[in-house]
Amino acid sequence: MEATASEEGIKALPEPQEATAVTGQAQSGFLAHVGHEMRTPLQSIISLTALLLNTEMTQEQRDYLTLISSSADLLLATANDVADFSDLQAGCLQPDESAFDLCQVVERAVGTSAFQAHKKGLELICHILPGTPVALVSDPARLHQVLVSLTSDAVKFADHGEVLVRVETQADLGNEVELHVAVSGPGAAVAQRRDGGPGLGLSIVQPLVALMGGRVWTEDQPGKGSAFHFTIRPKKEAGAASVVAAYLLKPIKQAEPHQAVARLLGSPGAAQGDEGRPGPIALCEAPLCILFVEDNASIQWAGKKILEQAGHSVQLAGNGLEAIQKLEQGEFDLILMDVEMPQMDGLEATRLIREREAASGRHVPILAMTAYATRADQDKCLQAGMDGCLLKPFTPEKLTQVLERLRPEDSTSMSAPHLDLEAGLQAVGGNEEFLREAVQVFLEQDLPRHLAQLRDGLGRGDARAVRAAAHGLKGTLGSFGGMAAYSLAQRLEAAAEQGDLGDAQSLLQELVTEIQSFAACFERPGLG
């Protein structure tokens, strides 16, 4: 009896192998279900936060919402992982084959961690090495997933320094290419992951990478940081031969969910939309000697490359102090200055440079490179003595344009010309006589009145009157191609608008002098 009972007991138990399979299937079905159930409400959280971010709110509210939004993005990524994990278990995950732009996929994936990285004071950088093909065919959604997972891990386990996502070509196989991606950070992400750690992490990364024809390995340097490596083997998109010239991203500080990374020095492949990719960087006609001040080595490298490709000669400095030392050793036509740097930041350096210049009367144009979009931040740059801000993101084309604009007219002045004949002639449809005639009327009839209004406004301390008068004068000067005077009138207008009449008096003096130079251009028989 006892034996029978025991026999029945054994029988009643299913085969251990089968038991796991059945539980596995049930689990997998359940996971798939949970994944799906999570994704639907998450999707609405994500779209609604995006909508909400487009409305007016305080900076504090925006920060909270941005945090919510990037958390939702991460949660969605996890939900996707769960769904894929169950598919993988059920053995029914098939790789997709669609064409994608490598730069865009990397930018979006890494961007989901930008806000977290910023909160922790980490630098988050993407670097796609030159020559990497960007028009590829593989499974962009899976690649996105893998990158999101590894990047958010690297950010999660780091508390200082930089997290770098680096992509390079390992082997060119003709129709296919083997790409090597490394996600490295100062934290011990590898060790944490090996010991389990939160989230799905490697359990999903490994099979997904395998699905894309690659493999995963890790690198651990205790005390120094760790890196995840993987390869994928996408096809090259037929007929598209585009490769990256130079591509480097840096997160912007207040990351918006859908533009969470700023293109510091963009690439052709990163151009928005699907319009034709711009060609290689045009060679500049008047090469400049540029001092590029930036603490991040990768950005230094890429910036130098881009500028040199345009024909400029570039010297590097890693912080404000180094910049000042370089300036003592030689002269530059232009300084491109990062704002936040160790030892001495860009603002401090600019102030010192301007102080030193006061003696010599020289004025090196300094452009800030900053991701800060608020006026207060930009005003800080101008107050420190910078000549302008180059807002990140900026593309090589934008940079080249700005440099063109800054090109010195002659060795003594970097400013706009007294007379931009082309602009002036545009106003009159190309007729030089018309231009002369109108300018004569301006000098004889309008100018005295404008100046009287300005002086009167200044005398009464009436900023509004000064602003209005400067505004009117600006439009007229601009119409006749008096671009330097136009800029001065604009500065005067801006100062008055700020209620700052302190500088207005000297600006007005400069303006009068400049208008005299402008007028002198018309005393010559030929304008050209």
Add this chain to the structure above:
Amino acid sequence: MKSKKRVLVVDDDHSIVQLLRLVLEREGYEVLTAFDGPEGLHTAWQERPDLVILDIGMPSMDGYEVCRRLHSMRETAKIPVMMLTAKGRLSGLEGLEAKRVLHRHIEERVEGFDAGAVEFLSKPVVAKTVVEAVERVLRVAD
């Protein structure tokens, strides 16, 4: 062939008036001129031009007010008005100013359209743009 179309230009800057006169006359328009708001209103009422180009920033009476008054008088209510604004340039290094300029630019337009303007021209003036806009507005008005 119809008679010449008549365009009234109102700007306190004599040079801008002169510039537009030269450019538009070359295109075959008859150009009337006025140098402030009240004079512009008076001329418009007396001459009934086919189009008025109005500077926004004039001292005694601004362009919006002139436009509103034009459209409140039966005789001049149907005359299309183009406004001339010194909005400033958005391109180039003034990027930090751009937002503010753009904002003002939009405000100007909203107020201008409210006042009844149908078209805007920006200073610095570009002859080609002016001529094209004048042609366009007159074509619609016909």
